[in-house]
Amino acid sequence: MQKPELYATDPSGLVWQKSSLTANNGDCFELAPLPDGGVALRDSKNPDRPHLCFTAGEWAAFKGGIFKGDFDNL
Template identity: 40%
Template sequence: MVEARWFKSRHSATHSDGVEVAFLVRRRIGLRDSTNPSGPALVFATNEWDAFTAAARSGEFAS
């Protein structure tokens, strides 16, 4: 993960907090807290990422 190129969504790029995403080797996607870049990161397989982002878009994680 040291060589990963992390980026923020254009929707949150102007905010100091949020999440960052990186495209990793073997078609994996990393997700981390932008305020704690040396902290833990989640790693998703492509199909898991698709399910996660679909659920987020549908409001499944809204409280």
């Protein structure tokens, strides 16, 4: 799926999930699966603001970077 197609998905129809490890202060993000394995990401404090969309490949690369420690210095 191409990027414009990801953003064509209506975010109000997505099933948004928040991590069970989230603190009660509400400072976190929510994820929702998209068609073809993509992922949408939004700010849980401002769910009506614009969200970000990632293709399945982009999301896999991001998760791989997390597991490899690519972001440990940030």
